[in-house]
Amino acid sequence: MPFTAKSGKFSASINTLTMGTGEKAIVLGGENVLPFYTFDAPIENAPKVGIEITDGGLEAEPECVKKYYEGCETIVDMAKKAATFEGVDFLSIHLEGGDPNGENKPTEELIKIVKEVAEAVDLPIVISGCKNVEKDSEIFAKASEVLSGKNAVMLAAKEENYKNVGASAGLAYKQIVGAESADDINLAKQLNVLLTQLGVDAKSIVMNVGTAAAGYGYEYVVSTMDRIKAAALQQGDATLQMPIITPVASETWGIKESIATEEDMPEWGDQEARGIDMEVETAAADLASGSNAVILKHPVSVATISKMIKALV
Amino acid sequence: MALKGLDIFKLSPKKNCKECGSPTCMAFSMKVAQGAVSIDACPYFSEDAKAAMSEATAPPMKTIKVGAGENEMVLGGETVLFRHEKTFVNKTRYAVDICSCMDDATIEAKVAELKHVDYERIGERMYVEMIDVEYDPASGADRYVEVVKKVAGEGRVLILDCQDVEVAKAALDVCKDAKPVLNGANAQNYEAMSKLATEAGVVLGVYGADENELFDTLAALEKLGNKNLVFNACTSSVKAAFATAVQFRKAAIKDSNRTCGYPSIVNVSKLAKGDSHLQAALLSLFTVKYGSIVIAEKISYAEALPLYGLRQNVFTDPQKPMKVEPGIYRINGADENSICLTTVDFALTYFVVSGELERSGVPCNLIINDAGGLSVLTSWAAGKFSSSSIAKFFQEQDIEGKIKCRKLCIPGKVAVLKGELEAKMPGWEIIVAPREAVQLVKFLKDMQ
Ligand code: SF4
Numbered sequence: 001m002p003f004t005a006k007s008g009k010f011s012a013s014i015n016t017l018t019m020g021t022g023e024k025a026i027v028l029g030g031e032n033v034l035p036f037y038t039f040d041a042p043i044e045n046a047p048k049v050g051i052e053i054t055d056g057g058l059e060a061e062p063e064c065v066k067k068y069y070e071g072c073e074t075i076v077d078m079a080k081k082a083a084t085f086e087g088v089d090f091l092s093i094h095l096e097g098g099d100p101n102g103e104n105k106p107t108e109e110l111i112k113i114v115k116e117v118a119e120a121v122d123l124p125i126v127i128s129g130c131k132n133v134e135k136d137s138e139i140f141a142k143a144s145e146v147l148s149g150k151n152a153v154m155l156a157a158k159e160e161n162y163k164n165v166g167a168s169a170g171l172a173y174k175q176i177v178g179a180e181s182a183d184d185i186n187l188a189k190q191l192n193v194l195l196t197q198l199g200v201d202a203k204s205i206v207m208n209v210g211t212a213a214a215g216y217g218y219e220y221v222v223s224t225m226d227r228i229k230a231a232a233l234q235q236g237d238a239t240l241q242m243p244i245i246t247p248v249a250s251e252t253w254g255i256k257e258s259i260a261t262e263e264d265m266p267e268w269g270d271q272e273a274r275g276i277d278m279e280v281e282t283a284a285a286d287l288a289s290g291s292n293a294v295i296l297k298h299p300v301s302v303a304t305i306s307k308m309i310k311a312l313v
Numbered sequence: 314m315a316l317k318g319l320d321i322f323k324l325s326p327k328k329n330c331k332e333c334g335s336p337t338c339m340a341f342s343m344k345v346a347q348g349a350v351s352i353d354a355c356p357y358f359s360e361d362a363k364a365a366m367s368e369a370t371a372p373p374m375k376t377i378k379v380g381a382g383e384n385e386m387v388l389g390g391e392t393v394l395f396r397h398e399k400t401f402v403n404k405t406r407y408a409v410d411i412c413s414c415m416d417d418a419t420i421e422a423k424v425a426e427l428k429h430v431d432y433e434r435i436g437e438r439m440y441v442e443m444i445d446v447e448y449d450p451a452s453g454a455d456r457y458v459e460v461v462k463k464v465a466g467e468g469r470v471l472i473l474d475c476q477d478v479e480v481a482k483a484a485l486d487v488c489k490d491a492k493p494v495l496n497g498a499n500a501q502n503y504e505a506m507s508k509l510a511t512e513a514g515v516v517l518g519v520y521g522a523d524e525n526e527l528f529d530t531l532a533a534l535e536k537l538g539n540k541n542l543v544f545n546a547c548t549s550s551v552k553a554a555f556a557t558a559v560q561f562r563k564a565a566i567k568d569s570n571r572t573c574g575y576p577s578i579v580n581v582s583k584l585a586k587g588d589s590h591l592q593a594a595l596l597s598l599f600t601v602k603y604g605s606i607v608i609a610e611k612i613s614y615a616e617a618l619p620l621y622g623l624r625q626n627v628f629t630d631p632q633k634p635m636k637v638e639p640g641i642y643r644i645n646g647a648d649e650n651s652i653c654l655t656t657v658d659f660a661l662t663y664f665v666v667s668g669e670l671e672r673s674g675v676p677c678n679l680i681i682n683d684a685g686g687l688s689v690l691t692s693w694a695a696g697k698f699s700s701s702s703i704a705k706f707f708q709e710q711d712i713e714g715k716i717k718c719r720k721l722c723i724p725g726k727v728a729v730l731k732g733e734l735e736a737k738m739p740g741w742e743i744i745v746a747p748r749e750a751v752q753l754v755k756f757l758k759d760m761q
Contacts, residue, residue: 216661216664277619
């Protein structure tokens with residue numbers, strides 16, 4: 001008697017969403033099964049992997065990442081180089097220097113970077129904000145303008161600034177609106193509803209439903225994504241059928257497992273391997289739980305996760 | 314799956330003789346269904362009926378014990394597919410594989426490396442619990458037994474990865490008291506292997522070329538009466554391994570397919586040979602999705618730190634937040650003159666806050682209160698993180714005797730406590746820290 005598994009295919013599916021334009025455009029979502037459950041039904045659009053650079057340029061990168069960008073003098077050089085790494089599907093420009101509590105770089109300076117990078121590479125682009133809600137509203141409005149027609153993702157609108165970001169990125173410039181909530185299915189749903197009530201097309205919303213490094217309250221990430229996928233697919237809840245994008249690098253490269261040097265923690269061994277594995281293991285768990293795209297930093301992490309995805313889909 | 318009273322009644326003797334203490338068989342059946350009395354209170358239930366009932370009430374996934382003494386560990390026994398439904402009960406265990414094809418120096422180095430990872434994280438010992446010993450026919454039976462003997466004393470549960478019955482028997486002879494897993498049954502040898510495992514009283518691991526062969530072999534072993542089993546996820550590809558792990562778990566839990574209801578072994582060392590980062594990714598994947606034992610080529614701190622943290626998170630009770638031990642945590646080489654910060658004992662808060670404090674490089678004393686393992690605002694609302702509870706905690710722990718600095722930073726979210734604390738803790742300067750942990754680095758640096 002052979003093994004017969006009941007199919008876990010659902011009648012509802014995750015929205016499909018195109019990022020970028022032209023040959024390098026990518027499609028997220030579309031699946032009607034749980035993550036990587038290809039035995040239930042084929043998954044047409046495999047999850048995608050993005051690489052992150054920041055407005056801080058080479059200087060701001062962890063020591064072990066710098067060598068991969070050898071010879072790069074500007075952020076544009078870095079972007080061009082990043083586009084050549086194995087497994088890169090899209091580029092995320094993280095404008096963390098805009099934070100008024102940090103470097104507080106003026107918006108114009110950041111937008112200049114965005115514009116130059118976008119002219120230099122043809123990959124789909126994600127603009128990751130600085131987390132300050134007022135500044136982000138400004139950054140996303142200007143970035144949406146200069147990236148007009150590029151189908152870029154603005155990551156992300158939050159409960160506090162969704163009106164501004166939704167109006168500029170979503171309504172005025174028809175970019176993809178990232179909707180960020182913190183590990184709570186109800187908040188994720190509410191933000192999607194608010195954005196659509198504002199007139200943003202539900203099909204051009206991508207969610208960041210919360211993220212953490214492995215070991216740092218990661219149970220909330222798993223359970224939030226499990227619940228969201230169940231609501232979207234099993235219950236057919238259209239307000240939660242948006243694909244999920246998860247910024248991994250910004251979580252994992254700041255914690256002690258990644259930043260403690262070998263002198264600090266001799267028994268932990270090689271720092272680069274620790275940084276990569278923290279990023280890779282967190283990303284693998286994100287994808288297993290439901291992310292349709294992850295944003296990473298280390299080229300080896302990108303190649304590894306891309307390989308894992310190809311092996312699974 | 315619980316049986317209903319009516320289902321039990323159908324199987325009952327229907328004599329209504331009252332010997333069980335109940336007025337009727339029906340009443341008795343109802344009580345059994347509620348768990349109020351044991352079925353054994355009635356002397357007339359047939360053995361067949363009892364067997365049918367135990368089958369129907371058996372948990373969907375078997376709980377399997379491996380190892381002996383202090384190394385005994387429990388696998389399987391899960392009742393759900395998702396952790397928000399109910400707690401995952403038995404965490405994934407990790408193994409490093411060695412092979413009888415390796416020379417002594419290589420094996421010693423591998424054992425030393427895996428034993429190097431041994432630390433505590435929120436009250437849990439984190440270490441590589443198992444060693445997978447693979448049989449290489451080319452180097453022969455004697456070498457295999459020699460290698461098994463060599464690693465048997467390392468305090469790790471062994472997995473005897475050997476599909477040759479004679480060799481397995483010889484290897485079991487030298488280590489069976491430690492209750493290894495005999496991972497060697499396949500469609501051809503299962504009868505002999507089952508006999509071997511049963512005689513030695515050890516768990517039998519089952520292989521199949523594909524899901525169908527695996528399933529059939531498990532079914533055949535059950536028919537022989539052996540239910541002390543674990544199964545190997547197919548090793549032909551990552552995709553096949555993932556499909557087996559997920560589909561068998563789903564079939565067991567959702568479709569009550571008991572033949573699938575055994576713990577799984579996933580050998581990522583085979584799936585991604587030589588690629589340690591891909592193995593790290595797969596270790597994580599199979600921790601989230603249904604690996605009971607995952608075998609890798611190596612587990613050093615690089616793989617372990619995220620992995621064990623992830624496992625601790627995933628296997629925690631969703632109803633019960635994780636707590637850290639209250640007390641003083643000295644960060645960045647702090648001493649009694651370093652500034653103090655205080656917060657709650659919710660593990661997530663502790664990790665985020667201590668991480669940021671470490672990042673600041675500023676020596677400081679982090680004083681963790683006993684706040685019931687709740688977050689700052691929740692414990693404050695519940696009265697478990699108040700000016701009185703903090704003052705009391707400082708007294709009980711004799712903080713003033715242990716620390717000379719009298720500057721205490723409190724979380725921005727409970728800034729309201731400042732005045733009350735100043736009144737209750739004379740001599741202390743109470744400083745309101747930022748609301749979010751990420752702002753702590755700047756806050757501490759600015760203060761210096
Ligand atoms: S002892 Fe058994 S047969 Fe007699 S009444 Fe009770 S259940 Fe029925």
